[in-house]
Amino acid sequence: MAKFSANLGLLWRELALPDAIRAAARAGFDAVECHWPYDVPADQVRAALCETGLAMLSLNTVRGDVEQGETGLAALPGRETEARSAIDQAVDYARAVGAHSVHVMAGNAEGVDARQTFLSNLAYAGDRAAPYGISILIEPLNRFDWPSYFLRTTDQASEIIANTGASNLRLMFDCYHVQITEGDLTRRLRALMPIIGHVQIAAVPDRGAPDHGEVDYRHILAVLESLGYERPIGAEYRPAGPTQPELGWLDAFRGASRLSADERGVPVKR
């Protein structure tokens, strides 16, 4: 049966992070994840996680000067000191709350120097995180929401993962972004499963709850099940209003995924 993680960067945003963790637990989520928790004392987050029994799956490195439109530092030539300080901050916070992964944000950049800078900073991140069993994630983001972001496609991410050499570097496969940029979700999930560290879902194109739009997530859940994917799937979507009333999909998808992939006629790759 599918498990789900509440992305508290978008869900229950009206609540302080510890209370959002408690709300996610009450709603029946199996885990949580967040974006930039650094204003919240780690001990308060850890206390809420311990109290609820939920795991924190991931958090992001800071974006830099958000007022100036910065979206990350790791692919910015000349900003290596800041990028590595952001990696240190994220790994230290992840250790303090017991988070499984750190999403290293690349930033607005392009070209060979940006790629080389990204590879170097990801190698640093992998080395910093590995002793604590923490994975490093990179996430291709679509051009409409992140117009100048360095990392755009899963092919680009695969090449970077292959050439960074960090054994704990994985792909954050956000179905929302991949559908917008590339499509072909089923075949890409099958081909990329060996390097996928986390999967996220949201309706396309409005980024609402995953129960409408152009992606049939019952099919995607069946594909993930057929691939033996058992980790919680990140619900990273913008609720139209309060989070709780829109959560009908959670039980519906769990119910649907109780049927095996075989029973739903999804070809199971043996």
Ligand SMILES: O=C(O)C(=O)[C@@H](O)CO
């Ligand atoms: O937009 C997404 O999808 C993200 O995951 C970003 O918020 C960066 O984490």
Ligand SMILES: [Mg+2]
């Ligand atoms: Mg995402």
